[in-house]
Amino acid sequence: MSKCQDQGARNVLVGGGTGFIGSHLFLKGLPKDTVAVVNLAGQNVMDFKRRWTAGFRQNVYNSRINTTASLAKSINKAQNKPSVFVAISGVGAYKPDKLKEYTEESTCEEFDFFSKLCKKWEAAASLNNESNSHCRIVTIRSGVVLGGPVGDGSQYMPWIHVEDLTNLIMFAIENPKVKGILNGVAPKTLHLEKALNRPAIFPLPTVVLDILLSKERAIMITDGQKVLPKRTQSVGFKYKYPDIESACRGIVNSS
Ligand SMILES: NC(=O)c1ccc[n+]([C@@H]2O[C@H](COP(=O)([O-])OP(=O)(O)OC[C@H]3O[C@@H](n4cnc5c(N)ncnc54)[C@H](OP(=O)(O)O)[C@@H]3O)[C@@H](O)[C@H]2O)c1
Structure with a gap:
């Protein structure tokens, strides 16, 4: 947990x-x-030093659901409610598919560990929320925050530049009309094969990742889904890095 203050000591x-x-x-x-x-908050899922055991899965789960639920509880108990609760979730809520396009309005089916996790994580933010009218809840389903190419390259990879994600969190805080689900992904989804204009050759094929990380966890990087930020854009959020080229230029310039 961290706490910071603005000039008015809020x-x-x-x-x-x-x-x-x-x-x-x-x-x-x-x-x-x-x-x-x-x-x-959330235990790093892609900590390669940690095996995908039942205990580690429980840590991954508790570090997200329990922290979100206890913050929601504290908000409910507070006499002076905060005006907004921004909770992060992931695009793992959407089932990987090479054809479908998902927006915030799409139905999320529970099909594996991560889709179930996302559902519970998002529900925890509004747990016992008696203060709905006083405290907006904004849930950001984030894509990979500038990840790299892996797998066979035929998957979509929803991604976002970290500056756009933090800008989106600030946007959610500062705009009283914004609530509900926002996809935290760049408008131009990355399709690796198309981006490279040829079949991708990667150092780590899917089968190796499945063995190293366990299939249940490897799905996060070997399979993808096309996720569009339809609502995020319709509520007025402007991206600084809408496509991978501008994001890469941004990274090079800031390093
Ligand atoms: N980065 C991405 O690509 C991405 C994409 C989608 C969603 N997200 C989600 O966004 C959140 C933040 O991501 P990040 O990249 O900033 O992760 P990160 O660098 O691994 O930071 C995780 C944060 O959670 C805390 N934490 C770790 N284990 C915890 C535990 N067992 N209980 C309570 N807190 C714990 C850490 O605190 P300590 O420093 O004290 O350990 C740290 O402040 C995570 O929930 C992640 O799932 C990230």
Whole structure:
């Protein structure tokens, strides 16, 4: 957990504030006159040093669902409610498919560990939410925050530049009309084979990843889905890095 203050000494509580996304969010400064809670906590799923055991899966689950649920509970108990609770989730909510296009309005079917996790994670944010009218809940289903190419290259890879994701979190905090699900993905979904204009050759084929990470976990990087930020754009969010070329230029320029 991390806490930061704006000039008017109002607090923004960030669960997972020490992590990759959370630490970028801190650099953005603070929203004016807003009291907000953001949850970015979660055991790193892709920690290659950790085997995909029942115990590790439980940690992955608890670190997301329990932190979100306890923040939701604290909000409910608070006398002066924050105006917004921004909770992160993932595009793992959508079933990998080479043909379908998903938007925030698509039905999410529970088909594997991650889709079930996302459903519980998102539900935990509104758990016992008696303060719905006082505290907006915004759930951001994030794509990979600038991941690399793996698998056979024929999958879609929903992605987002970390600056756009932190801008989206700030946008959700500062815009009182925004609530509900927002897909945190760039508008131009990356299709690896098409992006490379040839069949992709990768150092780690799917079968190796399945063995190394376990199939249940490897699906996150070997299979993909086409996810569009339809609602995110219709509520007025503007991307700084809408396509992979501008995102790569941004990374090179900032390094
Ligand atoms: N990065 C992505 O591509 C991506 C994509 C979609 C969704 N997300 C989600 O966004 C969130 C933040 O991602 P990130 O890339 O910033 O992750 P990260 O760098 O691994 O940071 C995770 C944060 O969660 C905390 N944490 C780790 N294990 C925990 C546990 N067992 N209980 C409570 N807190 C724990 C960490 O605190 P310590 O530093 O104290 O360990 C850290 O602040 C995660 O929930 C992740 O699933 C990330």
